[in-house]
Amino acid sequence: MTTHLRVVAAGPSSTVQDRGRFGYQRYGVSVAGAADPLLHAAANALVGNPADAGVVEFTMMGDTLTVEGGPVRLAVAGDAPLFVDDQPVSSWTSLRLRDGETLRIGALRDGVRGCWAVEGGMALDPVLGSVATHSRSRLGGLHGGALKAGDRIPLRLAAAVDRGESTLDPSLLPPRGEVIRVVLGPQDDAFTPAGIAAFLGGEYSVSHEADRMGYRLTGPVIEHARGFNITSDGIPLGAVQVPGTGQPIVLLADRQTTGGYPKIACVIGPDVAALAQKKPGDRFRFRAVTVAEAQAIHAQHRAVMDGLPGLLRAAGGFALYDSERLLGFNLIGGAITGWE
Known part of the structure; x- marks a missing residue:
């Protein structure tokens, strides 16, 4: 029998995502x-998957999932409360769930997006390689x-390996500040010096027109030098x-492929995620960096991502032990000593 995760309840915008669909813009x-x-x-590292495997990205509120078959190993990357059959468990830690058990992912305490991954990945057919x-x-x-209640997600592994669990301390990950770094261009010459000064000197806030395609911002008006239309480009x-x-407007993962408004800058890769x-x-501010600085920041960020498996530690408590190891311990000796 194929093992599935049945979606009992879905978050408001939970979608399957990997690194993306490149080469077709x-x-x-x-x-x-x-x-x-x-x-x-991070979610993939916690369950031992390749870094580019598909996960489910949820927004604000997570999903409720019941195991059909299994057992199944899952992990949630993000600061959200988790419950297995109403018993609290930890995020940033892998969990081995048995057939019929239900995982509920609550609302994020920090940030707006989290990810959950399942060991072995989801058995989904790629479209254009993704x-x-x-x-x-x-x-x-x-x-x-987006996922919806009643969906059944097929899994590649019929049963998760019976082994110790892994945990990741999120404080080891790069901090996200209130400054978003950008490289000016490619059409920064389409703006007046006052417009560029407003962009870099003012404070902006995320408007309510914000989704995976892009964020419309509210803040100081940026003055164009010669109109606001250009020949559409990538x-x-x-x-x-x-x-x-x-x-x-800052364009994100689901952005359109071309556009006809001038681009004053590009947010550097690590700060797009922030x-x-x-x-x-x-609220936040923009700060300009050079191309060389952006490349150095990106290289450091990539090194952290590549080194995620090395940051994992064995999870504490009974999640670390399988039944065979537990049977090898003297679990009552301390109790007998205490009665003497």
Whole structure:
């Protein structure tokens, strides 16, 4: 029998994501992929998956899942309360669930996106080389959109290995500050010096028009030098477009492939994820860095992601021990001594 996870209740926007669908933007196909690649990689590391395996990314509120078959090993990367059959368990720690057990992922205490991964991965057919969901085009994932109650997610492993569990201390991950770093361009010459000064000197907040495609921001108006239309060109991850309102839009994972507003800057890769964790009303500032500085920051961030398996530790408590090891211990000797 194929092992499944049955979705009892789905978060408001839970989608299957991996690193994304690369090489097809020229055909109008968006990249998609995890909005926070560090959490994506951390969830996979906790269950022993390759870093690029598909996970489920949830927004604000997580999912409720019941194991059908199994056992199944899962892990949640993100600061959310977790419950197995109403008993509290820890996030950032792998969990081995038996047939019929239910995991409930509550609301995130910090940030707006979390990820959960299952050992061995989900048995989904890639579309153009990726299982990432792009909901606007109904591409990838389980059925081209967000999870919903009643979905059954097929798993590649019939049964998780009976072994010790792993945990990751999130304080070891790079901190996310209130400054979002950018490289100016490619059309920074389409803005006045006053416009660029406003962009770099002011404080912006995330508006309520914010999703995986992009964040519309509210803050100082950015002045154009010669209108706000350009010949449409490619949209990279983190591009900061400025339409006629003078209010910037930062394009994220589900961004369109081309656009006709001038781009004053691009958010550097690690800070795109930091921005994607901000909720409407959160405030921050932009700071310009050079291309060389951005490359150095990216290299450091990549080294952290590649080194995630080395940051794992054995989970404490009984999650560390299987039944064979427990039977090898003298579990009552201390109690007898205490009665003497």
